[in-house]
Amino acid sequence: MEKGIRISDLLGNEAKWLGKRVIVQGWVKTRRDSKAGVGFIELNDGSSLKGLQVITESGGGEYGAVLAKITTGSAILAEGVVSESPGKGQSIELRAERLHLYGGADPATYPLQKKRHSFEYLRQIGHLRPRTNTIGAAARVRSRLSFAIHQFFQERGFHYIHTPIITASDCEGAGEVFRVTTLDPARPCGEGAEDPYRGDFFAKPAFLTVSGQLQAEIYALALGKVYTFGPTFRAENSNTSRHLAEFWMVEPEMAFHDLDDNLETALAFIKYLAAAALRECPEEVEFFSRFIDPELEKRLHNAAESSFEVITYTEAVDILKKSGEPFEFPVEWGGDLQAEHERYITEKVFGKPVGIVNFPRTLKPFYMRVNEDEKTVAAMDILVPGTGEIIGGSQREERLDVLLEQMRLKGVARDDYRWYIELREFGSAPHSGFGLGFERLVQFVTGIPNIREVIPFPRTPGHAEF
Numbered sequence: 001m002e003k004g005i006r007i008s009d010l011l012g013n014e015a016k017w018l019g020k021r022v023i024v025q026g027w028v029k030t031r032r033d034s035k036a037g038v039g040f041i042e043l044n045d046g047s048s049l050k051g052l053q054v055i056t057e058s059g060g061g062e063y064g065a066v067l068a069k070i071t072t073g074s075a076i077l078a079e080g081v082v083s084e085s086p087g088k089g090q091s092i093e094l095r096a097e098r099l100h101l102y103g104g105a106d107p108a109t110y111p112l113q114k115k116r117h118s119f120e121y122l123r124q125i126g127h128l129r130p131r132t133n134t135i136g137a138a139a140r141v142r143s144r145l146s147f148a149i150h151q152f153f154q155e156r157g158f159h160y161i162h163t164p165i166i167t168a169s170d171c172e173g174a175g176e177v178f179r180v181t182t183l184d185p186a187r188p189c190g191e192g193a194e195d196p197y198r199g200d201f202f203a204k205p206a207f208l209t210v211s212g213q214l215q216a217e218i219y220a221l222a223l224g225k226v227y228t229f230g231p232t233f234r235a236e237n238s239n240t241s242r243h244l245a246e247f248w249m250v251e252p253e254m255a256f257h258d259l260d261d262n263l264e265t266a267l268a269f270i271k272y273l274a275a276a277a278l279r280e281c282p283e284e285v286e287f288f289s290r291f292i293d294p295e296l297e298k299r300l301h302n303a304a305e306s307s308f309e310v311i312t313y314t315e316a317v318d319i320l321k322k323s324g325e326p327f328e329f330p331v332e333w334g335g336d337l338q339a340e341h342e343r344y345i346t347e348k349v350f351g352k353p354v355g356i357v358n359f360p361r362t363l364k365p366f367y368m369r370v371n372e373d374e375k376t377v378a379a380m381d382i383l384v385p386g387t388g389e390i391i392g393g394s395q396r397e398e399r400l401d402v403l404l405e406q407m408r409l410k411g412v413a414r415d416d417y418r419w420y421i422e423l424r425e426f427g428s429a430p431h432s433g434f435g436l437g438f439e440r441l442v443q444f445v446t447g448i449p450n451i452r453e454v455i456p457f458p459r460t461p462g463h464a465e466f
Contacts, residue, residue, distance in 0.1 A: 008047035010082065014092050017082045024052060024094060025102075027131060028074045030114050033058070039067065041096075043078060046130075049137055049283045053085060053093040054078045066099045073105030073112065073131075119453055126457060126465060134291070137284040138454050141277065142442050148276035149229060149250055149438075152269055158225045158252060163212030165231065168204060169416065176236045177207040178245075208233035212251050213433060214367070214420060217396060220253035220431050221423055227252040229438075237461050241450040242339060242388075244439060246459035253433035259369075259378040259395040262432035263355055266382050266391050267308050269436070270353060274303035277445045284446070293447025299385050300445065302352050310355040313376070316341075319349060334360045337381075342388035353384045366410040367420075368394040370402050380434070387444045393434020400424040 003023045010017050010024070026045030033039045039056035056067055070076055077100040085093035111125050112132065122129040129135045150160065166180050182201040197204050212228040219226045232249045254261065277285060278300050289296040311319075320331040320341050329338045337356070346354050359379040361370060368377040382391035397403045403424055407414060414421065442454035452458040457466050 006047040007045045007052045010052060011048060011050055021081050023077060023079045025077045028070060028072050031072060046136060049133060049287055053090055055093055055095045063099060066101050069101050069104055071105055071107045073110040075102040119450060137287055138446055138448060141281050141284050141445055144280045145273060148273055152272045153227045158227045159223045161219050161226045161228055163215040163228045165209055166206055167209045168206055169214055176234050177210060178233050178235050180206040180208060210234055216251055216253040220255045225254045239461055244451055244458055248438035250436040250438060255429050255431045257432045258430055259432060262393055262395060262434060263380050266434050271304050274300045278304060288446045296447040306352050308353045308355055309350045313356055313359045316345060316356050339388045342383045346383045346385045356381045366406040366412050367396050369397045384444050387440055390440045390444060391434050391436045395432040398424060398428045398430050
């Protein structure tokens with residue numbers, strides 16, 4: 001007898017298991033009983049979208065006593081023989097000869113009944129929402145995409161490095177950082193003194209990282225090609241469907257790569273991940289196409305198989321200004337492209353992912369390489385339909401004199417980045433990299449409109465449960 005078989009294995013290898021005695025374990029999604037005393041339990045163990053139908057028969061003894069206690073939400077074990085199913089929508093079922101109840105669920109108070117619940121409601125029961133079809137499917141897609149990210153870089157000779165979560169640098173320079181301190185806010189050590197951080201744990205200002213990029217550059221200029229994949233934090237007070245205070249970033253850095261090389265890698269990365277989702281998560285993609293976004297499967301095939309459009313920032317501004325669209329945010333050269341602008345370009349103009357390059361120098365951080373026109377920098381964004389910006393990156397400024405001038409113009413203190421400057425003094429080399437917001441990627445692959453549904457425990461202003 002086979003113990004602990006995953007339901008996904010049973011459903012994916014029906015011929016192998018037909019006629020065999022197995023043990024399955026999971027949670028009851030639904031239960032109904034016929035007048036003839038035959039019961040039908042839909043059992044799901046989280047391994048697949050579809051559950052396994054378990055057939056029960058009323059009776060006395062231990063079997064009947066356990067069966068009487070099983071309700072929706074219960075965690076159970078079922079042992080029996082896998083049989084062909086005459087029921088619609090399934091080819092096999094399990095005829096339970098033994099049942100065990102691990103933990104029951106009071107049907108009067110169990111929050112997940114057989115009906116569609118709003119995402120807003122599910123956020124209020126974040127400890128139970130992974131049991132729903134949508135959130136469970138999003139979690140499986142997220143897991144498979146994580147693996148595909150590592151596959152992509154490992155197949156191409158990148159080294160995986162771990163950059164610090166606690167850092168002394170604000171990579172983006174926007175000041176939207178969470179401070180890390182052990183000081184008592186009621187009695188801050190050294191208040192009014194020359195050094196207010198004297199009694200703090202690190203004896204200097206420390207923050208949760210907004211990006212691992214600067215530290216990844218250190219290792220790129222030693223190992224050649226590296227990537228980091230981990231949590232990042234922004235203290236941006238944005239309560240929108242696109243923003244989180246804690247999110248995950250994928251950040252490769254590549255020595256001896258210019259902007260064109262960087263763009264080529266980023267585009268190949270998106271194509272690889274779209275193809276992986278179609279190949280490895282067909283059940284979930286079909287589900288999201290059916291219930292969330294009818295255009296999803298078409299969009300993923302387009303991203304995986306079609307060429308991307310590449311335009312300059314200046315060309316993008318011209319397209320938007322000539323569009324005649326009543327944008328909420330006016331479009332002018334030198335201004336940020338907003339989500340509505342990005343989606344118009346990808347969805348209305350080109351109908352596919354778009355790369356935008358060469359942004360205004362004044363818009364971007366100090367580390368981006370200044371172009372020959374001295375008005376723009378060698379920066380790039382990758383936009384995808386349905387989501388907007390999913391990747392941002394640049395060629396990094398490797399010229400010492402230009403970097404120092406950029407730091408002066410942006411008000412970046414040299415002393416705080418002495419180590420970064422020395423990378424340009426000791427064996428400087430052209431290099432580039434980009435960052436991909438992982439939750440934006442999961443949104444793109446699932447079509448889920450709100451970013452709070454694609455991360456297990458969303459952190460937003462005023463919300464830090466669990």
